[in-house]
Amino acid sequence: MPNSATLQRGIQENLYQHIEEWVKGTKHDVCGVIFLYTENGPANLDAQVRGILEAQPDLSFEVWTDDENNTLAVILPGRTLDAVHFEGLLLKQRLQDIKADLDPRITLASFPEQGEATEAVMKQMAESARRSLSGDIHIFTREEAKTARSSILIVDNDPTIREFLQIRFKMQGYETYEANDGLTALNLIEKMKPDLVLTELNLYGIDGLPYIHHIQKLNVNKSPKIVVLTEQKVEQTISQCFQSGVEDYITKPFSPVELDARIRRCFN
The missing domain is CATH 3.40.50.2300 (Response regulator)
Incomplete structure (x- = not known):
């Protein structure tokens, strides 16, 4: 069964640290991460994302929210980069089917395929989604992971x-x-x-x-x-x-x- 969770307000300050710990703690060899940003998204965006993911059989996932920055983190344990890219495309399409003028910006990766999943990398991925000027999905590279801010x-x-x-x-x-x-x-x-x-x-x-x-x-x-x-x-x-x-x-x-x-x- 899918598994989802929303960070409580008390953990918000350490959101990206908790994402790092969760990704590194998974029992799978790989773990996908999607950051999704919407400038004027609906208040129930996280619920809509969960609904889209829950509709897929045997998909395990976590959805965590950064309410302050209108950003969602979707964790996909066991998913390689190709599978994570597919989930990103599906999320974007389904969200726009629900709300045609919604313009989600997405940055995604799979670890350790694209480097180490550090807190700095998680922050940089989220920032990449927020600063994106294009609706195209951005695949976070190993080179970007190496230059994540210490x-x-x-x-x-x-x-x-x-x-x-x-x-x-x-x-x-x-x-x-x-x-x-x-x-x-x-x-x-x-x-x-x-x-x-x-x-x-x-x-x-x-x-x-x-x-x-x-x-x-x-x-x-x-x-x-x-x-x-x-x-x-x-x-x-x-x-x-x-x-x-x-x-x-x-x-x-x-x-x-x-x-x-x-x-x-x-x-x-």
């Missing part, structure tokens, strides 16, 4: 440094978050699941190696990479950080160009 949490008590780094990283295509102390950073890591934490060690509340150890022990599916950017230049501290598993250790003052290169290396 996320960086910047932790520093100096607002000038945070602002400088945030602007610089955004210009390079990273998704960025910021925190001014260790406790705030720990909460953000659990909530936003950044790929990398770029952090000072001298922080309010919790700092130094205990802070690094707290990051590594957080209850998240994938611990973020850690790069230290600090005023501390004590050799023993540097050695202990590397022994604790940090990716890199950079001292202030720093070269922005060198920092860029070392951050890129963490994602390669």
Whole structure:
């Protein structure tokens, strides 16, 4: 029997993380994903999509909604790219049969055929559907999956440094978050699941190696990479950080160009 679910409001903030977890957790070798966006779609669009999918025998699916952005995510476990493309075409045709002036924009893929189904990839697929200027279905490519935006949490008590780094990283295509102390950073890591934490060690509340150890022990599916950017230049501290598993250790003052290169290396 088909299986469908709608994310409750409390989970909306982590929609794309939950989609990633669901896709990676499926027992099938492949899993299809369709993102469907309508600018002025009917309020019951998700129900209409479910009805179309339920009419097909033996089709297992999930329908999750991003109400804020008028976007639907359809998860199709066990479906290869060809099968997902067919379902996308069918959805588009059936929806337009119901409402002739409806112009759904669709981006779809099958994983791992087209790369790793990360949260960043899910966000990029949804954004692709929302920004599409054509009614043609867009098949998300492996190359696009490789360039999906990685996320960086910047932790520093100096607002000038945070602002400088945030602007610089955004210009390079990273998704960025910021925190001014260790406790705030720990909460953000659990909530936003950044790929990398770029952090000072001298922080309010919790700092130094205990802070690094707290990051590594957080209850998240994938611990973020850690790069230290600090005023501390004590050799023993540097050695202990590397022994604790940090990716890199950079001292202030720093070269922005060198920092860029070392951050890129963490994602390669």
